Amino acid sequence: MKLPMSSLPKLAISLQFRATHLQRLNNDDIRRLWASVKPSLGKSRKGGSLGEMHGDTFADLDKMNEHFAGIATNPNYDPEQITAMKPIISGKTSHYKDIITCEYEVYNILAALKKTSPGFDGVPCWVFKHCAVELAPVITHLINTVVKNGTPPSSWLKAIVTLVPKKTPPTGFSDLRPISVTPIMSRVTERLIVKYLLPALPSDQLLDQFAYKPTGSTTAALVAITHHVTPLLESSYHVRCILIDYSKAFDPINHPILFQKLLQLNIPPNVLLWIINFLSSRTQAVSSFGQISGWLHITQSIIQGSGTGPYLYMIYVSDLRTLSPYNVIVKYADDTKKLVSRHSSIDITQKYENISSWSDTNKLTINTVKTKEIFSSTCF
Numbered sequence: 001m002k003l004p005m006s007s008l009p010k011l012a013i014s015l016q017f018r019a020t021h022l023q024r025l026n027n028d029d030i031r032r033l034w035a036s037v038k039p040s041l042g043k044s045r046k047g048g049s050l051g052e053m054h055g056d057t058f059a060d061l062d063k064m065n066e067h068f069a070g071i072a073t074n075p076n077y078d079p080e081q082i083t084a085m086k087p088i089i090s091g092k093t094s095h096y097k098d099i100i101t102c103e104y105e106v107y108n109i110l111a112a113l114k115k116t117s118p119g120f121d122g123v124p125c126w127v128f129k130h131c132a133v134e135l136a137p138v139i140t141h142l143i144n145t146v147v148k149n150g151t152p153p154s155s156w157l158k159a160i161v162t163l164v165p166k167k168t169p170p171t172g173f174s175d176l177r178p179i180s181v182t183p184i185m186s187r188v189t190e191r192l193i194v195k196y197l198l199p200a201l202p203s204d205q206l207l208d209q210f211a212y213k214p215t216g217s218t219t220a221a222l223v224a225i226t227h228h229v230t231p232l233l234e235s236s237y238h239v240r241c242i243l244i245d246y247s248k249a250f251d252p253i254n255h256p257i258l259f260q261k262l263l264q265l266n267i268p269p270n271v272l273l274w275i276i277n278f279l280s281s282r283t284q285a286v287s288s289f290g291q292i293s294g295w296l297h298i299t300q301s302i303i304q305g306s307g308t309g310p311y312l313y314m315i316y317v318s319d320l321r322t323l324s325p326y327n328v329i330v331k332y333a334d335d336t337k338k339l340v341s342r343h344s345s346i347d348i349t350q351k352y353e354n355i356s357s358w359s360d361t362n363k364l365t366i367n368t369v370k371t372k373e374i375f376s377s378t379c380f
Helices: 005-023 030-041 061-071 079-090 103-111 125-130 132-149 184-200 218-234 255-263 269-279 309-316 348-361
Strands: 158-165 176-181 238-244 282-288 296-298 328-332 335-341 372-377
Touching: 061 158, 061 282, 061 296, 079 255, 079 269, 103 125, 103 132, 103 184, 125 132, 125 184, 132 184, 132 269, 184 269, 184 309, 218 238, 218 328, 218 335, 218 372, 238 348, 255 269, 255 309, 335 348
Parallel strands: 158 282
Antiparallel strands: 158 176, 238 335, 238 372, 282 296, 328 335
16 A cells, blocks of 8 residues: 555654664663564553453452452451460560651652552552652651551551453453552551561571562572582482472461461561551452452452562461472472482472471462473483
8 A cells, every 4th residue: 555645754753763762772671672562563452451351250340359359268267366466476575666767768769659550548659759758757657656556557458459361361260360459658668667577587598589589580590490400410310300389379378377487586576566467357359440349358368469478478488498408499489499319318209298298287289280390310
């Protein structure tokens, strides 16, 4: 088709702009590179979203909320177990100061906020970002007060669940990942609390974890696996690696078990009480295309999408260890790899039974379909 003469100058300008823009991109900025390339692939931005799901299954948000709230609900939940822990926490000695943060620190966090979805309170990100100077004193006082009292506001205990497709197009609830959006104020407070929470976990318990920390990454995890496999192959004909996958690892986290592990750490009692109150008495609702479901209570999970969730999970799995010091475990979030050499005193069956036993005790379910084994051997 021949273009009209009037459109040729606009087309030339457009092509020149695109050429100049693409020349500035390089492999060092992968995210920006893909953001520029994807629109030209002919894929709709709505592809794979809830808008493309067909059938009545996805029409009822209440049914979706019942499904995901059910996963995050402990049928044997006993609130008395949580209540019994609070006197123990109150009796702990601590050098905790009433002031957890200062106006300058809060201002820096607010001014650097990136575009993000608001939570239940509906306060948008730009309000905090553009009014950081005016809001910093008020928000600083609020954060210090709620952490000192160990009681987050009730609005922070409500989460709007956004469902993100795991594959395109999703065909069932299992193809959706629930992300809980908490209020921005809550996330800012969690970010500050993490500064007090992380030092409480002994560094030797973080050596096998490569997620949720500044020095961790998938690359670091792969390097660690290679680093351990290579010397094992020097003294053995083969090395077997079990790749453990947990089903919905964040959602079934048992609160009494988690809180008992937190009690063993040197966490200020007010901060510990805040975490317990933050995870208890929570409700959630599913939102999609401006519609929202009813609210349902949840009694387990560490809130996928919250600021403290990743670090609480890291603490939850920190006591998963190897039976033999000659074997190796590598964790990246909920993906766990165990390396067993041919000459190990503990065979792979015992190793798997140990993992399975630990998982049962900690109320986590191993996804046997996705759990695999890799066999590495020397070549002659």
